[in-house]
Amino acid sequence: WVLKTKTYFSRNSPVLLLGKCYHFKYEDENDLLPARSGCTIEDHVIAGNVEEFRKDFISRIWLTYREEFPQIEGSALTTDCGWGCTLRTGQMLLAQGLILHFLGRAWTWPDALNIENSDSESWTSNTVKKFTASFEASLSGERELKTPTISLKEKIERYSDDREMENEIYHRKIISWFGDSPLAVFGLHQLIEYGKKSGKKAGDWYGPAVVAHILRKAVEEARHPDLKGITIYVAQDCTVYSSDVIDKQCTSMASDNTNDKAVIILVPVRLGGERTNADYLDFVKGILSLEYCVGIIGGKPKQSYYFAGFQDDSLIYMDPHYCQSFVDVSIKDFPLETFHCPSPKKMSFRKMDPSCTIGFYCRNVQDFKRASEEITK
Numbered sequence: 001w002v003l004k005t006k007t008y009f010s011r012n013s014p015v016l017l018l019g020k021c022y023h024f025k026y027e028d029e030n031d032l033l034p035a036r037s038g039c040t041i042e043d044h045v046i047a048g049n050v051e052e053f054r055k056d057f058i059s060r061i062w063l064t065y066r067e068e069f070p071q072i073e074g075s076a077l078t079t080d081c082g083w084g085c086t087l088r089t090g091q092m093l094l095a096q097g098l099i100l101h102f103l104g105r106a107w108t109w110p111d112a113l114n115i116e117n118s119d120s121e122s123w124t125s126n127t128v129k130k131f132t133a134s135f136e137a138s139l140s141g142e143r144e145l146k147t148p149t150i151s152l153k154e155k156i157e158r159y160s161d162d163r164e165m166e167n168e169i170y171h172r173k174i175i176s177w178f179g180d181s182p183l184a185v186f187g188l189h190q191l192i193e194y195g196k197k198s199g200k201k202a203g204d205w206y207g208p209a210v211v212a213h214i215l216r217k218a219v220e221e222a223r224h225p226d227l228k229g230i231t232i233y234v235a236q237d238c239t240v241y242s243s244d245v246i247d248k249q250c251t252s253m254a255s256d257n258t259n260d261k262a263v264i265i266l267v268p269v270r271l272g273g274e275r276t277n278a279d280y281l282d283f284v285k286g287i288l289s290l291e292y293c294v295g296i297i298g299g300k301p302k303q304s305y306y307f308a309g310f311q312d313d314s315l316i317y318m319d320p321h322y323c324q325s326f327v328d329v330s331i332k333d334f335p336l337e338t339f340h341c342p343s344p345k346k347m348s349f350r351k352m353d354p355s356c357t358i359g360f361y362c363r364n365v366q367d368f369k370r371a372s373e374e375i376t377k
Helices: 050-059 085-102 125-145 154-177 188-198 208-221 242-250 278-288 365-376
Strands: 008-010 015-017 020-022 038-040 230-234 262-270 293-300 303-311 314-318 345-348 355-362
Touching: 015 050, 020 050, 085 154, 085 188, 085 208, 085 230, 085 262, 085 293, 085 303, 085 355, 188 208, 208 230, 208 262, 208 293, 208 355, 230 242, 242 262, 242 365, 262 365, 278 293, 278 303, 303 345, 355 365
Parallel strands: 230 262
Antiparallel strands: 008 038, 015 020, 015 303, 262 355, 293 303, 293 355, 303 314, 314 345
């Protein structure tokens, strides 16, 4: 599996990523502009919000095929290469929901821009392993060099450092829930267990609608105390029944807990017959422009992608079809680099498979009511 890293973005059109808008255009048109109109995201020539966009994109959690993980029960499989892509894109959508829940939409990973693209057009596993090793070495060297700085704003800074530390703990915790081991609550092993009820087994191909129900089950069954405040609702026949969502948000395990729960709403849809109907393009753009959107589990026929944004008539996505080595997330300070994608990819809307699942996150009942009004518009 090879990952192409060059993606061209126009500097004249806004880019939308999960409800946030970025403009790459120069403030001052008289400044030197690159000769070609498209610029790759690595080109530092483009002014505007390129760095902010890259930081935001790279901060999303990227879950890909893995190999050499503990054997999946009832099978001889130790990799999901070739069949697990929809489960991976479902994991990415859920991970984005959890980031919104615990860290908020404004959060970005402080180390995001340290993940640089390699110079080659494509990456192989080996390049990544070497790159990760040198990256880690440079990090540990950097940590030893840092000297404590004292300033008048020390208290505020200490607070922000505490906040950063707390954020980093949650960042790691969220990734660890998606680890490739039987114990991880949203790991592949668990998701496959829940898939058995839909007649699916390891090695089968999963569709976006089946994955929506698997994710709902996984969140319902998760016994982690941090996950008590979140639930998943899956729409039936493309219809979200408000009263059902609110019931789900208000049922609380403990009678003394009156807080309503956050909800991730998953809507399996079909945007056309054999192929996606072009009339739905504006609808898909509208969805990805909403602050409530946590992305779309979709793709090309038989290849699942996690759609997170768009520019013009191209969708921006994260690709799970890239086989990386198993990472043991149970060890302290496990490496984070392979869970963040260094480079966005684009695909023409016309190539989109009509079958997909759309995701929204609402923090509480009030949020859900606001979101319903906006989505209805």
